Amino acid sequence: MNLRKVRIGILGGTFEPVHNGHIQLAREAIAAGDLDKVLFLVSRLPPHKNAYAAARERFEMVKLALEGADRLEACDIELRREGKSYTSDAVKFLRKEYPSSDMVYIIGSDVLSTLPYWHDGETIFSEVEFMCFHRRGQMFSCEYMLCGLTEGQKSRIHFFDASIPDISSQGIRASLQRGVPCPDLPDAVDRYIRQRKLY
Numbered sequence: 001m002n003l004r005k006v007r008i009g010i011l012g013g014t015f016e017p018v019h020n021g022h023i024q025l026a027r028e029a030i031a032a033g034d035l036d037k038v039l040f041l042v043s044r045l046p047p048h049k050n051a052y053a054a055a056r057e058r059f060e061m062v063k064l065a066l067e068g069a070d071r072l073e074a075c076d077i078e079l080r081r082e083g084k085s086y087t088s089d090a091v092k093f094l095r096k097e098y099p100s101s102d103m104v105y106i107i108g109s110d111v112l113s114t115l116p117y118w119h120d121g122e123t124i125f126s127e128v129e130f131m132c133f134h135r136r137g138q139m140f141s142c143e144y145m146l147c148g149l150t151e152g153q154k155s156r157i158h159f160f161d162a163s164i165p166d167i168s169s170q171g172i173r174a175s176l177q178r179g180v181p182c183p184d185l186p187d188a189v190d191r192y193i194r195q196r197k198l199y
Contacts, residue, residue: 006036007102007103008038008104009104009131010041010090010106011039012087013041015040015061015062016051016052016053017053018040018058018061018186021165023066029106037073039075039094040066040074041077041078042058042079044085047119052173057196064186065186065189077093077094077097081093087105088119091123105124109132109134112132115130115146116146116149133161135162135163135166
């Protein structure tokens with residue numbers, strides 16, 4: 001009898017816009033963490049930044065980017081809720097959706113230092129473990145980034161090298177504004193942005 005729990009990865013963000021680096025990160029997380037699938041959790045109203053495109057547009061771009069992708073799914077739970085999009089609220093909702101699954105939150109090392117300040121962090125750490133990726137060959141020291149966490153919380157963060165390319169959504173938006181081609185965008189997302197004149 002196979003008693004292995006289903007393992008659900010969560011990749012949250014504004015996805016402004018979603019790009020090939022996000023997709024590659026999710027695939028590497030599946031391989032490294034033995035995940036059954038990764039949910040792309042689209043933030044409707046991010047608490048610490050402004051969104052340029054509407055939440056529904058950003059969700060549609062994620063859907064287009066993941067069309068036909070094995071084990072990658074767009075998740076719209078934030079679009080169905082009012083108020084700011086706090087990770088703790090999303091995690092509680094997903095726990096109801098997947099009551100017997102292991103949940104793993106996927107982050108890049110660039111957000112590691114913000115973890116001690118996430119809203120209702122105790123709830124998040126009680127429900128998920130973290131996979132933290134940094135680019136292979138990058139000089140990296142995490143101790144000073146984790147000084148606001150308990151030892152128990154630190155033990156729930158696992159570190160991995162990633163071969164993800166150096167792509168930023170900000171850089172893509174700048175290229176789009178200049179009319180420069182964006183090879184780091186999935187073709188369907190590129191078409192969607194240009195048809196609707198986003199960014």
